[in-house]
Amino acid sequence: MRIAIDYVTSNTDDKSDTIRQAELRHNPRSFLKLILLGFSIIxxxxxxxxxxxxxxxxxxxxxxxxxxxxxxxxxxxxxxxxxxxxxxxxxxxxxxxxxxxxxxxxxxxxxxxxxxxxxxxxxxxxxxxxxxxxxxxxxxxxxxxxxxxxxxxxxxxxxxxxxxxxxxxxxxxxxxxxxxxxxxxxxxxxxxxxxxxxxxxxxxxxxxxxxVILLALTFSVFMARPLRQLDEAIYNMGQGKLSSAVRINGPENLKYLGSRLDWMRRRLLKLEEQKILFLRHVSHELKTPLTAIREGANLLAEGITGNLNKKQQQIADILHTSSIQLQKRIEDLLSFSALQADKTALIKQRTNLAHIITNILKDQNLSIMSRKIKIELTSPDLLLECDKQKIGIIIDNLLSNAIKFSPQGGSIKISTIQIGQIIQLDIIDNGIGIDISDEDKIFEPFYQGRSIPNSHIRGTGLGLSIAREYALAHGGDIELIKHIGPGAHLRLILPIHDPEAQP
Known part of the structure; x- marks a missing residue:
């Protein structure tokens, strides 16, 4: 039934595009003619x-x-x-x-x-x-x-x-x-x-x-406006902003080009919806058998089914750890789907940031111990109004990223400080760092940087993107700080009070 609806919608779009194309071609007026007219009048x-x-x-x-x-x-x-x-x-x-x-x-x-x-x-x-x-x-x-x-x-x-x-x-x-x-x-x-x-x-x-100068400026603005609209439309499409329709004012051939860009925007919007729906369905379908795998591995690791020898215990621990990591990847996909569908409602309450960081470190303790990473934590008790779960996801993604790129036996510095009405959280590792060409892209969804982590597990490329979206939803941001020395320095900035709360 959905396929039939999509087919009817597609036919309707094609018909409207055909009618609009015929209307545009009924009264052709090229950009070249506009330029010649402008030069003639000037x-x-x-x-x-x-x-x-x-x-x-x-x-x-x-x-x-x-x-x-x-x-x-x-x-x-x-x-x-x-x-x-x-x-x-x-x-x-x-x-x-x-x-x-x-x-x-x-x-x-x-x-x-x-x-x-x-x-x-x-x-x-x-x-x-x-x-x-x-x-x-x-x-x-x-x-x-x-x-x-x-x-x-x-x-x-x-x-x-x-x-x-x-x-x-x-x-x-x-x-x-x-x-x-x-x-x-x-x-x-x-x-x-x-x-x-x-x-x-x-x-x-x-x-x-x-x-003549006034005429030249007038025609320059008049001729540059459709080009500026085209450039803005292409930039918005490149940034994934597909909600606004493309409208070009100017010569008929540029209007026709704008209609084709709008047609492409609608096509991309449908593909985006299908992608989100696919990610949501796949994530849910994977989460059910993964829960069974994780529980079974947990039972084996705890010796519920019987005592295991040393090698069997190692295999069970690997299964348990891998199932946890896979569950986190699936949760990243679900979070990304929710972000794309604008389902990012925040449940805010007064929370101690130090407690959130401590709980995240406990969850990541196995990965930290396996890589023999030293954690240098400086986090006084700081209260802020936030969604505890979303802030936990932000810090967990930042810490996971630092652990993944840290060398064996490396160190990670975590510090929090209050500056006025802002809380600043810094996470600094001494790993391979971020390539210069990747600095402007690390927050893009599904982007994998050029730097290869010292781990056989590859991420989804969604961790930093999701973390930044949640930070922006709180009225804060995540920044990449340039520093001297190896590793990467990421800074989370959060307001203490809810910016949307009534005064």
Missing amino acids: GLPLIAALIYSATRIDQLAEQSRKTVYQATQITHGSSILIDEIIDMERSVQHAHILEDLSLLKGYFQAHVNFEKTAIKLLEVSPHLKQQLLLEKLRLFETTIFREMLASYDTPQNLRNLLDQFTSLLILAQDFSTENYQLIGQNVNEMSEMAAHARTLVEWELVILIPF
Whole structure:
């Protein structure tokens, strides 16, 4: 019936996993796409700022080029106009003095050059004031030219035109001066534009850099969260914490991976339950025939069935000792099963720790005598609220571990001391010690260290694990203390008063 239930449950889990997988694949969104999206959003403000800055710089460069070109053309043109006016005045003056109208040929050529230059300046002049001055200058020169045509036949009339050339030259110089002022104004405008562009770029940097950093941090947290959840889920599964469901928030492919991890967690949880059930059943099944074996060996050792010779007595003692050790292994398995099933209720009462230690030493006396181990005990009467049976198991496991790893004829130091509201129990042996690579694993269930004890009997690897769980249940702990010299130093820490008791 149980198999059928497990089969139905397994089919239900498989169906739910299939449905969830289909839902996840219905809207795929990969972690790579999330990274690309993050980089795109982070890079978009930078790209926009870069394009804007490049556009502004390009506009500034184009404006500068045009301004420089116009200033050069107008300056050069103003110089040409002044030169042509001087040439025209010189030609008219020569024709008047020498009364030779053929000398006016230079005037007409200068007039043509003046007109061409003025037209070009009108095309490149960007300011209305320049254009008005240029039109006034051109109109004045045209008026002189018309008067020249009217006085062409009489060289004596040319005298009246010479004074007008002086006014025309002054007007041309005013135009040139105005051009220089306008060029200076354009330069100032270009400087202001450059300063404004530089200020905009600085403000872009001041605003964009923190904004981009904030975006980067936001996306980093958003992208790191599912990875952190995956890492936490894997770590919890590795530590045997299988009660919490695995939930991954993020891209669909990581959610799907989280669903597969949750499926693995449920499978491991079922296997853990089956393992605990198996250990419980096997332990109980072994305990019944072992009781009969132990009682029979005890009857033989005590000579109830008849007197035994020396060799028979030794065999009976070995059977009795081995049955006790095997019973302890089975009790370790039962204790471990109870711990895994959260059946670790403590029955606390006020107890003298020294009495517990003395009773444990009596139980271990045969092993201590067989290995000729010297016990150095320093244990004053110390009262504490605890579960006497569980504390006895803790001390028994610690002492058994010390005896197992102690050499023949070695020594074990046991000392207790009260520090404030804490009782500290130290057990130090002079055996082979604990390998450095085993220090972080000695409290794990079923772990067998690399150091090989001087005994043919191998433990289950549950003694220290059970001892620490019981110590934690009392609000204490067991620590491995580093010390100079051979052997191992284990310390049990227990509170005197029950930490869960009402004040």
